[in-house]
Amino acid sequence: MSTEFRKLLFEVSEALVTEELSALKFFSLDYVAKGTLEAIRDPKDLFEVLQERCMIGVGNLFFLKELLYRIHRIDLLTAHLGSSREEMERELQVPGRAQVSDYRQLLYGIAEDLTSENVQKVKFLLQGPLQKSKLQENASMLQVFLEMEINEIIKEDNLTMLKDILQGFRADLKKKIDAYEGKKREKYSREEVRYPVSVSVYPEEQGAKQYGEIYKMKNNPHGYCLIINNHIFKNRRHNREGTLQDGEAVKRVFKWLQFETVEYMDLEGKKIYDTVEEYSKKDHRNMDCFVCFIFSHGEKDKIKESDSSGHLEVDARPSTSIPDRADILIGMATVEDYLCYRSRRTGSVYIQSLCEMMELLCPQRVDLANILTEVNREVAKKDMEGFKQMPKITSTLLKLLIFEVPQ
Template structure:
C-alpha cells in the first residue's frame, strides 16, 4: 500500500477529536454496518474499516473529502487533500457524486443546529419511547438519533415522530424536515421496469404500477437453512473461511426472526436429502423459506464433501408448488456461494472456492422454468469463479450480510439489496495467487435469478438491534 496514503490517513486521524469521530461514523452508516462502527474507538480504526469496504483507497479519497467537508474540517481538506469548501460544493452538486445520503445529512444538520436545551427537551419527550439509560445527560443528539433508528422510531421515509417532537419548540427545524420530505417525493427511487412493470405515459414517462408485498407477519417468518461444506474427504478442497459465512448468516437471519439452523459437511446425496426434508415440512404458519449453500461447484451443480455433485435445479424443484404446497405462493430464496466454472473474470489478496490462495466456489442454474415465487442469488455468473477470503469469509456472502444489516431497517426490498451487492462485488478486483509471479487480478460478478411476483421486504423486530 502507498506509504504517502498511510501517512495522510495518520495525519488526518491525529487531528480529529472524539466528537468528530462520532460524526464521521454517523455519516458513514449508509456504507458500514452499525455493529462495525460501534466497535471503533479511534480514527485510525475508522479509516481501516473504510478501506476494507473500498470506500477509500490510494488515488480515490472522494469519500474522505466529503466526510471532512460535512463535519466542517475545511482546514484538513486544504492541508492534506488539496481541496476547499468551494471545490467541494461544486463537486457535490454533480449527480451521484455525494455518498452521504440526504437523510444522514439532514439528521447530522439537525444535531448541529439543536442547542443543549433543545437536546434536553428532545430527551424528555422521548422518555416513553427509549430506555432511560439511553437518554442520560451525556448522550449526544447523534447517539439519540441512533437509538431512535434502532427502535424504528425514525427511518429514511418516516420522520413523523421527530417532526412532532420538534414542532413545539423548533419549528424552523421541523420545516427543514418538511422540505426534505418534499424533495424525496420528487426523487422517489425509480422502479426497474424488468421487476415492477409500468405503463408509458403520454410524454413517454414510466408510470409505476403498485407492487404488492409478500406477507411477513408470522414469528418465526420461516426456516433459514445453511448447508455449509468446510471439510472435504480430499483435504486439498477444504474451504477455509466458510465458518465466518455461516456465523454472519446466522447473526442476520436470527435478527430477522427466522428459525436458523446450520448443517455442516454434507455429501452430495445428503445435500439433496436435507433440502427435500425441509420441503416436506409444514410451512403453513410461516411466510418464507431461505436456504444458503456454501461449497465448491461447477456449472449448475454443487459438490458434496465426497466430490459427487447434486444439480441445483433438483434442489430448487423440491420447493415447486406441487412438491411443497404449504409454501405455494410464498417466497423461496436460495443463496449459493460456489463457483460456476474455472475461469476468472479478467481484471486484496483473497481466495477462490476452487483451490489456491484466493479460493473459489462454482455452481447455480440459469433458469427456473415453471417455478414461481423463487429467487436465487448466486455469487457468480455461469462459467466463472467465486472468491472467498480464508480469514473473513466469502466476498459475496459477507457483502450480502452487510447490506442486509444496512438496508433492511430502511424497508428496502431484497431485490434492491441484491442489486447493491452486485454493484459492490462487481466493482472489486481480486488478486489470485497462481503460477503467475505476484498473482493476477480477476473480477467477480454475482447474478440474480428471480420469479418473485411481489416485493420481498424483511420486517425488522421493533426495538431489536442486530446482535453481535
C-alpha cells in the same frame, strides 16, 4: 501503501477531536457495520477500516474530502488534501457524486442546529420509546439518533416520530424534514427507467414515461397473491416472531393493488407443495399474474416445514433455482450462503422494505424490477447488529411489470 499517504492520514487524524470522530463514524454508517464503528476510538482506526472497505486509498480521496467538508474542517481539506470549500461544493453538485446520503446529512444538520436545551427536551420525550440508560446526560444527539435507528423509531423513509417531537419546540427543523421528504418524492417521480425499446405495444400506455413493452394489467382482480407463512414450530425456540407483521404488510399492499390475497399459516412440507400446486391449477385466464410469498426458516434448496427441528435463529438461505421459462421473477431476501434477518417486533427487514417501496413507487408507475433493485439498495445499506444482508433478483421478464394503482 505509500509513506506519504500514511503520513497524510496520520496528520489528519491527529487534528480531529472526539466529537468530530463521532460525526465521521455517523457519516460512515452506510458503509461500515455499526458494531465495527462502535469499537473505534481513534480516527486512525476509522481510516484503516475505510481503506479495507475501499472507501479511501491512494488516488481515492474523495470520500475523505467529503467527510472533512461535512464536518466543516475546511482547514484540513485545504492544508492536506489540496481542495477547498468551493471545489467541494462544485463536485457535490454532480449527480451521484456525494457518498454521504441525504438522510445522514439531514440528521447531522438537525443535530448541529439543536441547542443543549433542545437536546434535553428530545431525550425527555424519548424516555418511553428508548431505555433511560441510552439517554444519559452526556449522550450526544448523534448517539440518540443512532439509538432511534437501532430501535426502528426513525429510518430513511420514516421520520414521522422525529417530526412530531420537533414540531412542539423547533418547527423550523420539522420543516427541514418536510423538505427532505418532498425532495425524495420528487426524485422518484423524475426517474425514468431506460430500456432499449422505446414504444409500448399497448396504445393506452403510449403516454407512460417508461421505455419498453408493458405487461397487460387490466383485470380486477389482477390475480392471486398466495402467502405461506410459517410462524409456530414444534420447537418453540424456532418460532418466527415478527412474521405476522410481514403477512399483514403483504396483505395490505396486494389488496390495495387489487389482488385476491390469501394467507396459509404453519403448513407442513407436503401441504406447502399441495397448496402451491392447487393454485397453479386454478383458472387464471381472466387474471394478469400470480404472486406467491413463502416465509419460513430454511437451508440451501430447502424450506423448513412447521414440524421441523434443528437450531435456527435466522431465516432461510435461498435456493439457487433459476426459472427455465419466460415471464418469471424471483425476489429472494438474501444471496446464496448468507443469512436474512427478521425483527421480532417489526418483521423481516426485506419484506418490510419491499412493502414500503411498493407503496411509495407503484403510484409513480415504477416497474417491479426497479422497485426490487431499490429494495436491494435499501436493505444492503442497513446494519443488522453488525451484520449485512444482500437480497437477490432473478428474472426472465420480457416486459415491464407495472402494477396498476386504483384511483
